[in-house]
Amino acid sequence: MDTLTEVQFWNACSILIHNYHAVNRKIFACIIQHVEKILKNIHQYNQDCSRETVNEICNDDVQQLLSDYSNNKLKDDGTEGFVIHLKLLHKKQEDSINAIVIINLLDISCILRFQCNELDDFEIKLDTNELKVKLLCPYGDKNNTFRWLEYVFKPKFLKWCRSTNHQTPTTQTSAFKGSLNLIDPEKYNQLYRGLKLKYSQEILKIAEESTDPLKFIYEDLAIAAYLITLWRSDLVKGPSSFADLGCGNGLLVFVLLKEGFKGYGYDIRQRKLWSLYPSEVRRNLYEKVLESYKFDLPADVNFLIGNHSDELSPWIPVWATTLRYNMDYFLLPCCAFEFSGAKYQRRNSAQSVYSDFCDYVEDVSNRCGFITFKDRLKIPSTKRIAFCGIRRNYAICEHLTKLTEIKEFVKNEQYSHPNSVAGCEVKLRDYKEPTKNCTQIDKTILDNLVLKIFFLLLDAQEQCYTINSVWQEGGYLTLQELADNLEKSDLNNIKSECGGLKTLLRNKHEIFELLPENRVKIRKPEIRKSVAEQTVKKRKCFFNDNHPQGCPLSDEDCTFIH
Structure with missing residues (x-):
């Protein structure tokens, strides 16, 4: 069981309050509406949420408040806790969900209460340096919520605790307090949903690019929603x-x-x-x-x-x-x-x-x-x-x-930091997309590399090659083993090509066979079951020229020239 410090616990609570959507995928974002400070009777507030126990309304950042408490800045004024009012934006529904977070500094606990039937209330508490999670809702799907608390929420919360590395909440390693800091997330969410409804199906019908259409459609719609929300904000004047x-x-x-x-x-x-x-x-x-x-x-x-x-x-x-x-x-x-x-x-x-x-x-x-x-x-x-x-x-x-x-x-x-292209001060993308499938490499270099790989595979299974013995297929080698046995100069010739060594082997599919787990073997020539009667042989048979036993097929059966 993980042993946690109070600083780690409050830091994780701060992350949770800002990022509740990280533990519930139905939620798009969390908005802190306002924070109330409780100087006395916090246990009474826990029971009846009475406004009489709220002593002060503040607009301070939650992370800073918990940091001040960890550094003993709030203990002297009698602060017993905070009440944080949240608005949870739903990914698919227009209506938002209101929630209340009760921070109890005395009991080292955090209670989340949701003003909807969709989400169940729960409490997280640090009890003798051990994390305890408790379901507070007396009705609803208890089993489902319990599983979520135990197998989704708790591991994530513990991860946040450990990631703080005993630092105070103001020294988180993340460069941001969440996402979409320059725009109104509520306006963005509403606009993004609208753009998806308006354009996604229309674009899917006409998309013919090689990129996964769903990915680039939703990504570009999200960027469009961000820019439009930004241009409509006070920060930027629309262009x-x-x-x-x-x-x-x-x-x-x-x-x-x-x-x-x-x-x-x-x-x-x-x-x-x-x-x-x-x-x-x-x-x-x-x-x-x-x-x-x-x-x-x-x-x-x-x-x-x-x-x-x-x-x-x-x-x-x-x-x-x-x-x-x-x-x-x-x-x-x-x-x-x-x-x-x-x-x-x-x-x-x-x-x-x-x-x-x-x-x-x-x-x-x-x-x-x-x-x-x-x-x-x-x-x-x-x-x-x-x-x-x-x-x-x-x-x-x-x-x-x-x-x-x-x-x-x-x-x-x-x-x-010059470009490697000689005599070129600035070399951006070429007008024509370069072909990178190992077909543009010098033929002599390519043929020598194929021969090296062929004999590496042939020698992977030590046999005595005689004219009368069974045709030897060699052994198996992984792509890594092949790369380790080739010269760096050989690999440099194909490293700029898409896939490199694997692409070369696929191009030479009549010689090599790619197997699961990145293994490679020599492909034994076989008689084709259905060959066109007027097949024209255009290339020499690789095995007839290079295998110690020649090609296992006769001149008539082989689809290459003997």
Whole structure:
């Protein structure tokens, strides 16, 4: 049984209050409406929820209040607990759920009471350093709620306790207190539900892209809902016109245009989906190379969007700076790249590439003179950190100086982290998507590599090869074992290809056979059950030329030339 400290318990309670949706998937978000401080008679409040026991209404952050108590700042004024009024937003229903959280500092307990029949009340308590969970509802589906408390809620709560590592609640490792911090989550949730009802089925009917349609539909609808809610807030003035740079399938542009906003989408390659959109959307999607400072946008554009814009991501804040003084931007980075178009090299090896790249993007935005806001979106993706560059922290009279500074910074970054393409200062995405299926490698290199793999498999089963013995098929090797036995130069020739070694083996399916658990063997030639009478043999038989015993099939039966 886990032994917990009081600090860990209150820290986990703070996380629960802000993130109740993490333990109940029916809930979209938690909104704290107000907090009441109880200076006396908290046990009476627990029994009858009497307003007479509430001594003070405060708007302090719950996390800060519990931190102050852990640091003995509230114990001297006689504070016995808090009453926190919550609004739980439902994912699928318009009506929200009201709830009350009673924090009892004396008993080290937390009671959750829900003003609906859908959710049952319960209590969590720290009893002699041990977590106790108790169902308070006398009716309802007790068995179902008990299972949820025991197998869903309790493990999650204990995980939150352990993640605090005995720190005070103000030193959580998370960079955010939840998601959607820049917008009203209630307005966002309502709009997102509406967009799904309005567009999801329509888009599903016309989607022909290779990407999983359900994933990109719901992700782009969520991003559209976020942007619209942001533009309707007090933080950002709605744009005269937007430009989605690297717009891909154009779905985000489609939704924003249909919702009444004016804007354009740009990408280096036209997608299949573009031709299926209505004409009023198609004419605002442009196939265009976006490179360095060599392009311009319509005069009314004052908001840039970078949605999983890959090589363009570090450029979005820079272009927002160099194109207009009054240009703002939204950026949701995914794959990390340098200004040169090369793969991003971490500046801080203690972080993941993604986390370090997010820090880098924020630094670039600040260098560009933006007031930079950072948020976490609610989308079906692990790359959810977004940046908004809203307004400038310098006057318009300083703009020319800022342009010189940022261009010098970009030039130094390109010099420090160049692209491997010789003589190319900036190499972003090519107009034509490169073929990466091991078919573009030099034939001599490819043939030598196939032979090496073939003899590795043949030698995996030691046999005496004679003309009269049974045809030897060799043994089995895993992909890892094959890679370990090949030269680094061999692997380097195919490492940039999608799938690498596995793709090569699949392409040579007449020679090799892929088995479960990433095992590989030689495929023994067999007589085809149904072969067209007019089969034309075009290629030499690999086994006839390279196997010590030749091909096991006769000239007539083999589909290759002997």
